[in-house]
Amino acid sequence: MVDARAQVRAWLRTRLAEAGHTVAWAGPPEELEQQKGAPEIVVIGVPGDFAALEVFRGGCPDVPVVAWVEPGRPVPQLTAPFEWASSGDGGGLLAAVERSVPWVNLRRERDAARAESAAARQEAELHRRATALLRDPDAEGFHELLLGELLRASGSGAGALWLADDAGRFVLRASLGGQGPEAYAELLAPDPDARA
The missing domain is CATH 3.40.50.2300 (Response regulator)
Structure with missing residues (x-):
């Protein structure tokens, strides 16, 4: 007024x-x-x-x-x-x-319609990039690119990607921002005593 x-x-x-x-x-x-x-x-x-x-x-x-x-x-x-x-x-x-x-x-x-439209465009773009990325999972830097897309989609600045190997152990495949790979080593150690 x-x-x-x-x-x-x-x-x-x-x-x-x-x-x-x-x-x-x-x-x-x-x-x-x-x-x-x-x-x-x-x-x-x-x-x-x-x-x-x-x-x-x-x-x-x-x-x-x-x-x-x-x-x-x-x-x-x-x-x-x-x-x-x-x-x-x-x-x-x-x-x-x-x-x-x-x-x-x-x-x-x-x-509200504009915000909904922007969110739909962002989601469609994420799907497009993810589809293109997943066409070649053996490509050089695949894990870093995958982690980067996940971080962008969630609005995060740092994170790490673990995947299970053939023996069922979680292996750190990529980390971006924040701490280096060595800082994550104990988080998913197969032996609970190793985390103490």
Whole structure:
């Protein structure tokens, strides 16, 4: 919520809270640019100069803006999502906020779809690389490449790969990042007494 006047911010915060809305931040227009991340809805008491509002809209074009305009002042001309209400009509302000809620829901759904799509692309790329890698398990550096793919998929920076040999003993095949191979020797020692 943005307004240059502290008493107006307090009144707006109270009205919005009474209507069941959460006000995450309230401050003057000059502090709007310093806020991290995009809000869900911006309620702004429109000053004579629309510069702060235009800068915000340029950086967050899909965030709904609800302008609270004093009678006789010009209404800013913004692209949707945009609503406005007269400062003399508190009910109109709440109605304008409610009309903005579907935009918030659309943005949430879009962001969730984008995240799901990115995860699916990442998984498909992992499968593609793993398939290519497993075509030749006897290739030079196979174990290091396999371990690298596993670490990338899990987001880890270090790890080790053990595989069982023909005698059923686990053998360290590769290690990346962190400790060297000698640090892992005792972890899978076949003799429990050797680990003590």
